[in-house]
Amino acid sequence: KGEGELSMSPRRKASVTNRGFLEAIRETPDDVAPRLVYADWLDDHDDPERGEFIRLQCELARLAGKGWQAKLESRELELLWANRAAWLGPLDKELQYNYYTFPRGFLEDLTVRPRAMVQLAEEFDARVPAGRVTLYGAFGDPAMKALTACPHMGWVAGLRYEHPSL
Numbered sequence: 001k002g003e004g005e006l007s008m009s010p011r012r013k014a015s016v017t018n019r020g021f022l023e024a025i026r027e028t029p030d031d032v033a034p035r036l037v038y039a040d041w042l043d044d045h046d047d048p049e050r051g052e053f054i055r056l057q058c059e060l061a062r063l064a065g066k067g068w069q070a071k072l073e074s075r076e077l078e079l080l081w082a083n084r085a086a087w088l089g090p091l092d093k094e095l096q097y098n099y100y101t102f103p104r105g106f107l108e109d110l111t112v113r114p115r116a117m118v119q120l121a122e123e124f125d126a127r128v129p130a131g132r133v134t135l136y137g138a139f140g141d142p143a144m145k146a147l148t149a150c151p152h153m154g155w156v157a158g159l160r161y162e163h164p165s166l
Contacts, residue, residue, distance in 0.1 A: 017041070018126070022155075025106070025129035029157065032058045035105055050087060053079040054105030061104050090123050099134075107131055111162075114139040114147055121152035132158035 021041065024034040035054050042051035056076050063069055080102060085092045088107075100110035107127065111134040117124070124131070133156055147153075 017045075022126070022129045026155065029130040032061075032104065039105065049079055049083055050105075053083070053087075057102070057104045087127075089127065091120060091127060094120060110134070111136055113137050114143045118143070118146045118150050121150045125152040125155050128155045130157040131155055132160075134160045134162055136162045138163075 021034065021038040025038070028034060035058055039051040039054040039058075042048065042054070053076070056072055056079070060069055060072050060076060063072070088095060091107075094112060094116045095107075095110065098111045101108055106129050107124075108130065109132045114135045114137065117133065117135065
């Protein structure tokens, strides 16, 4: 290493690279090209199943309504259930009983409690390029203030609140 160069662990390098891909996807969420480039990168960096999953879901989105999907959907579910915990990390426990979708390889639509959204904001920001969130459950001023002050909300593309029935 040259003088002044910082050493980064492989895990840290991957984290920095993942962040770059997520930002590229955030900038153009409807364009599949950044997703496919990321999928290729994953193939070369020890996560070929995630790469396959992203490509598979992009293809499913392209073929929507054309009747060729049964085999692809079967493989999609197989990959998701085998790798969900690793791909979602700490989000897996929170999302296991909540609604969420995983189109084109990433979480996009999800339902979550406001407190969990704040507590896990950094994880969501590191794993979700552009998400539409539905908050559910009662929460008051402190939770709303925490949510609006949270610095890790760049991934939120839409926000909705479902108030419990009274």
